[in-house]
Amino acid sequence: MPCKLKLFNGRNWQHFKASGEQNFATISSPPNTAFQMPSPPSPSSAFILAEAAKNSYTVDLLFLGTLMKSHNPSQLKKLWELILSSTPLTQLHRSEIAFLSDPQILMLSLPFGINMPEDVSEKCGKTFLQYFDYMINELCIHLRGSPNQQLPQQLSDTIIEQIQHKTMNLLMTYEMVKIIKAHQLPVDQQILARLTEMQMQTSENHYSASLAPEQMAAAMNEIIQQQGIRTGFEFCHFISDDLAILPPDAVRLMLPSFVSNDWIVDALLLLTLHQEPELGQVAAELLTQLPEKKWKQLTNRNYLTLVQRFGDDAVKAHLPEWSRLAMKYARQNAPCQVVELYASFADGNQSILFCGLIKEPETKAQHLIGSVFRVGYGLVDSYFTPHIEQAQYRQIANAFSNELQAIPCDPLLLSHVIPWALATQLNSPEKMNVEMLQLLALLPPQWTEPQPFDLNRVSQVCKIDSQDPAWKEKNRKSSKFLLNTPMTRSWIIENIAPRFTKPRQVRDHYYLSNPQPYVEALALAGLLSFYYQQPPSLVISSPQLYLASAYLLAEGNLGQKSFPLFDWLAEESLLHRDHQNKLALLDQHIASPTGYVIKVELVGSKPKIWRRFTVSSAMDLESFHQLLQDIMGWENAHLYMFHTQLGHIDNTDETDLPADDIPLMAVLQEEGDRIDYIYDYGDHWEHTISLEKINKRSCSLPKVTAGNGACPPEDCGGIWGYALLLALTKKKNLSEDEQDQLMWYGMDDDWNARQFDKDQVNTLIENTIS
Numbered sequence: 001m002p003c004k005l006k007l008f009n010g011r012n013w014q015h016f017k018a019s020g021e022q023n024f025a026t027i028s029s030p031p032n033t034a035f036q037m038p039s040p041p042s043p044s045s046a047f048i049l050a051e052a053a054k055n056s057y058t059v060d061l062l063f064l065g066t067l068m069k070s071h072n073p074s075q076l077k078k079l080w081e082l083i084l085s086s087t088p089l090t091q092l093h094r095s096e097i098a099f100l101s102d103p104q105i106l107m108l109s110l111p112f113g114i115n116m117p118e119d120v121s122e123k124c125g126k127t128f129l130q131y132f133d134y135m136i137n138e139l140c141i142h143l144r145g146s147p148n149q150q151l152p153q154q155l156s157d158t159i160i161e162q163i164q165h166k167t168m169n170l171l172m173t174y175e176m177v178k179i180i181k182a183h184q185l186p187v188d189q190q191i192l193a194r195l196t197e198m199q200m201q202t203s204e205n206h207y208s209a210s211l212a213p214e215q216m217a218a219a220m221n222e223i224i225q226q227q228g229i230r231t232g233f234e235f236c237h238f239i240s241d242d243l244a245i246l247p248p249d250a251v252r253l254m255l256p257s258f259v260s261n262d263w264i265v266d267a268l269l270l271l272t273l274h275q276e277p278e279l280g281q282v283a284a285e286l287l288t289q290l291p292e293k294k295w296k297q298l299t300n301r302n303y304l305t306l307v308q309r310f311g312d313d314a315v316k317a318h319l320p321e322w323s324r325l326a327m328k329y330a331r332q333n334a335p336c337q338v339v340e341l342y343a344s345f346a347d348g349n350q351s352i353l354f355c356g357l358i359k360e361p362e363t364k365a366q367h368l369i370g371s372v373f374r375v376g377y378g379l380v381d382s383y384f385t386p387h388i389e390q391a392q393y394r395q396i397a398n399a400f401s402n403e404l405q406a407i408p409c410d411p412l413l414l415s416h417v418i419p420w421a422l423a424t425q426l427n428s429p430e431k432m433n434v435e436m437l438q439l440l441a442l443l444p445p446q447w448t449e450p451q452p453f454d455l456n457r458v459s460q461v462c463k464i465d466s467q468d469p470a471w472k473e474k475n476r477k478s479s480k481f482l483l484n485t486p487m488t489r490s491w492i493i494e495n496i497a498p499r500f501t502k503p504r505q506v507r508d509h510y511y512l513s514n515p516q517p518y519v520e521a522l523a524l525a526g527l528l529s530f531y532y533q534q535p536p537s538l539v540i541s542s543p544q545l546y547l548a549s550a551y552l553l554a555e556g557n558l559g560q561k562s563f564p565l566f567d568w569l570a571e572e573s574l575l576h577r578d579h580q581n582k583l584a585l586l587d588q589h590i591a592s593p594t595g596y597v598i599k600v601e602l603v604g605s606k607p608k609i610w611r612r613f614t615v616s617s618a619m620d621l622e623s624f625h626q627l628l629q630d631i632m633g634w635e636n637a638h639l640y641m642f643h644t645q646l647g648h649i650d651n652t653d654e655t656d657l658p659a660d661d662i663p664l665m666a667v668l669q670e671e672g673d674r675i676d677y678i679y680d681y682g683d684h685w686e687h688t689i690s691l692e693k694i695n696k697r698s699c700s701l702p703k704v705t706a707g708n709g710a711c712p713p714e715d716c717g718g719i720w721g722y723a724l725l726l727a728l729t730k731k732k733n734l735s736e737d738e739q740d741q742l743m744w745y746g747m748d749d750d751w752n753a754r755q756f757d758k759d760q761v762n763t764l765i766e767n768t769i770s
Contacts, residue, residue, distance in 0.1 A: 221257065351375070382432065503567060
């Protein structure tokens with residue numbers, strides 16, 4: 001089937017979300033979801049695509065220079081280099097993902113994409129649109145947590161300003177606006193009108209006369225046939241984002257072109273539930289005008305159930321007639337069976353993400369399903385891939401399990417989670433996308449009946465007597481065991497008010513005074529644990545423990561009683577605030593770059609192993625680590641950590657002090673300052689780093705000026721293991737095992753422990769930087 005841009009993201013499905021919506025590790029996208037830039041379904045836009053494909057791949061660097069005059073040069077340069085690298089989103093480094101997540105970069109990307117010359121878009125357009133889709137999705141996640149109407153308005157204002165320029169790239173602008181609309185963000189009518197005007201001008205330049213209706217229908221259906229569209233869902237998946245940009249009158253002209261297709265009734269029923277109400281009404285009007293016998297081609301009566309439950313009133317007014325026709329002409333298919341399911345625990349946004357496989361009872365076709373259920377918000381970022389191969393699904397499921405710590409669950413879990421999510425969805429500002437609608441249509445109808453959250457109902461499902469006070473008291477004291485569950489680690493409170501200095505204050509004010517999100521997250525965890533297809537473990541506790549904590553939170557009145565789970569979270573939140581305050585103080589120490597003279601020495605080495613070198617004070621500690629590896633002679637094969645007055649700094653995903661965000665000047669500020677550097681936690685190579693001198697001028701290229709001692713071999717047992725190897729090099733008569741040992745570590749041929757070639761290292765540094 002034709003596929004739009006869909007990459008697995010924990011935040012939507014672009015990054016295995018990283019989230020439900022948390023910063024999950026990057027997972028590669030499903031093998032059959034290749035990126036396309038489908039053209040708007042009209043002859044004029046198809047012509048534009050064909051013409052764009054003929055352009056050369058020469059990149060106009062003057063474009064970059066022009067933008068730099070009016071925007072942050074360093075950020076723009078970084079964005080440009082990232083796009084030019086054509087690195088898939090799923091393969092970006094954590095720091096690069098964080099860079100794209102910054103709303104400022106999103107705003108910077110608008111003039112970048114809208115005014116992108118055609119030769120640049122030929123080379124970089126696909127990569128840019130992947131990144132842009134991710135950035136817009138990040139904005140949506142932010143808005144779900146803290147609604148801020150200024151950001152969407154700024155987005156529209158910037159686009160309105162940019163589309164007035166003669167340099168506007170129509171195709172890129174169209175695709176960017178389509179992405180914004182697909183994420184259900186508001187788009188000013190001025191923007192849509194300008195795009196329509198530009199497309200009409202383009203059409204006039206290439207067509208001497210307007211196409212007749214018959215020609216229009218033929219052209220439209222030729223596009224559909226070329227895309228291999230065979231079902232109403234595939235049609236909606238391919239075209240619905242484009243239809244959302246067109247004026248209602250244009251949609252009225254276009255949709256009749258497709259009525260000859262067997263899937264038109266399915267497609268129109270799905271379109272009546274589109275997030276754009278006017279589009280839904282147009283689809284309903286056309287559906288009502290179809291010949292009665294067209295309803296023989298309806299493949300699933302559950303589409304009508306979805307309209308009854310989630311459609312707008314204007315659309316539901318047609319339901320009695322549609323139901324009569326469906327009963328008269330269409331047969332009811334048996335629902336699909338969910339044959340496999342994985343689900344993650346709730347993250348810091350109280351979101352769970354599920355992924356599974358469903359099978360049609362008659363054709364035995366298998367489909368990939370997935371969605372994010374955000375407590376208090378509903379189903380977001382849903383995904384549906386029809387006709388997936390078993391090997392493809394297994395690859396995705398394994399990645400989902402390994403990277404997100406998702407667990408295999410009995411598929412019956414969905415029969416409780418989906419009704420709860422849909423009840424929330426009824427009050428959500430976001431409507432379900434076509435992928436979620438198709439998934440719901442294939443499930444048993446009772447699974448899609450909205451049911452509000454009820455803690456007592458959850459406890460009944462999990463076969464727990466919630467009226468037993470002894471059960472709650474026992475599990476209150478054991479609640480700290482829930483800290484092993486991944487979700488609880490994401491419940492650290494950000495931005496604690498300065499007046500709160502004690503854990504009990506933080507617990508009562510931030511957790512116990514607003515318990516509902518945690519109650520629902522714990523109830524979700526109880527369901528996951530109950531339907532978990534393996535016994536409880538250190539990571540996954542029993543349903544009783546999760547639900548007892550949920551009841552204790554819901555009932556309140558803990559008074560001075562301890563609540564180990566939230567007592568610990570309160571303590572950690574205060575520690576996190578301390579870390580954040582230290583980071584905030586960095587701004588006071590960030591000055592204009594200067595040149596540092598640094599000495600690094602390997603602790604405990606005999607003879608002494610040390611280096612003296614110059615470096616810029618502005619270098620971040622991740623880059624400084626890479627430099628130390630080259631200067632010392634290590635192979636960068638293990639983890640590392642800096643011990644500083646700010647705390648432990650490294651490059652792991654769990655750190656509060658990421659090395660790539662902290663410059664050297666933040667931890668070494670005055671001559672004589674020292675920090676420690678640990679490389680390889682097993683061998684524990686400890687280095688002392690001293691700031692010997694500060695030069696007024698910065699240092700653009702690091703340079704080693706002196707040093708002594710060969711770098712020890714990797715994995716030799718640390719400083720003590722190296723000392724034993726050195727002793728063997730001085731021994732006259734070696735056993736065969738001792739000779740093999742020296743040979744293994746490369747120390748068998750006249751090893752010189754004092755040797756060091758600074759010129760060789762400086763050449764390595766120059767080559768690395770160049």
